[in-house]
Amino acid sequence: xxxxxxxxxxxxxxxxxxxxxxxEQHMGHRAMYWYKQKAKKPPELMFVYSYEKLxxxxxxxxxxxxxxxxxxxxxxxxxxxQPEDSALYLCASSQEAxxxxxxxxxxxxxxxxxx
Amino acid sequence: ExxxxxxxxxxxxQEGKNYTIxxxxxxxxxxxxxxxxxxxxxxxxxxxxxxxxxxxxxxxxMASLDTKARLSTxxxxxxxxxxxATYFCAGDSGGGADGLxxxxxTHLIIQP
Numbered sequence: 001x002x003x004x005x006x007x008x009x010x011x012x013x014x015x016x017x018x019x020x021x022x023x024e025q026h027m028g029h030r031a032m033y034w035y036k037q038k039a040k041k042p043p044e045l046m047f048v049y050s051y052e053k054l055x056x057x058x059x060x061x062x063x064x065x066x067x068x069x070x071x072x073x074x075x076x077x078x079x080x081x082q083p084e085d086s087a088l089y090l091c092a093s094s095q096e097a098x099x100x101x102x103x104x105x106x107x108x109x110x111x112x113x114x115x
Numbered sequence: 116e117x118x119x120x121x122x123x124x125x126x127x128x129q130e131g132k133n134y135t136i137x138x139x140x141x142x143x144x145x146x147x148x149x150x151x152x153x154x155x156x157x158x159x160x161x162x163x164x165x166x167x168x169x170x171x172x173x174x175x176x177m178a179s180l181d182t183k184a185r186l187s188t189x190x191x192x193x194x195x196x197x198x199x200a201t202y203f204c205a206g207d208s209g210g211g212a213d214g215l216x217x218x219x220x221t222h223l224i225i226q227p
Contacts, residue, residue: 033214042203042217043158056214090157103148104215106158 006107023091121218138204
């Protein structure tokens with residue numbers, strides 16, 4: 001299994017809603033990531049989890065709250081989002097080795113629209 | 116802080132032609148990656164380049180890395196329409212799981 005699975009694929013939410021994005025991988029990877037990608041822009045790193053601990057938070061607003069319940073799962077909890085948060089949210093994973101042919105595997109993304 | 120610059124940002128070319136996309140980065144990068152993204156889709160890993168002089172090829176795509184010049188290239192040979200996509204290069208300055216810094220992407224259109 002070389003897939004990173006994200007659900008849902010599409011999400012529309014109001015600014016007062018609470019929703020969660022989910023990401024799952026069964027490749028034994030110990031690093032998982034959330035990226036945000038606006039249309040026609042490169043992906044921007046939001047969070048990095050390494051061995052289920054948050055290691056990088058790229059100054060992301062608190063309305064985005066990541067969670068890593070176990071080594072295979074990564075969630076992104078959303079609350080009180082703004083319309084400018086509408087974007088494609090990508091999850092990725094990697095083996096987290098500082099050597100070797102490491103690469104990031106990306107999920108198919110969740111296309112989020114905030115109304 | 117690692118910065119990654121790609122050029123060109125937009126490229127329209129005819130089938131059968133050759134072309135090169137350039138990726139410059141500002142500081143030492145442990146690895147250099149190339150990804151492909153189709154509209155509305157996720158990123159597909161193409162190449163990981165680990166060391167100076169690394170060259171990797173798959174099909175009509177060939178990537179190379181010159182760490183002294185801080186330059187990577189993605190060369191397209193005899194382009195076909197199916198290669199139309201956005202291509203991103205990305206660098207990894209932290210070693211291990213520190214995430215990637217992406218270039219702005221090259222939007223490639225290959226016309227029949």
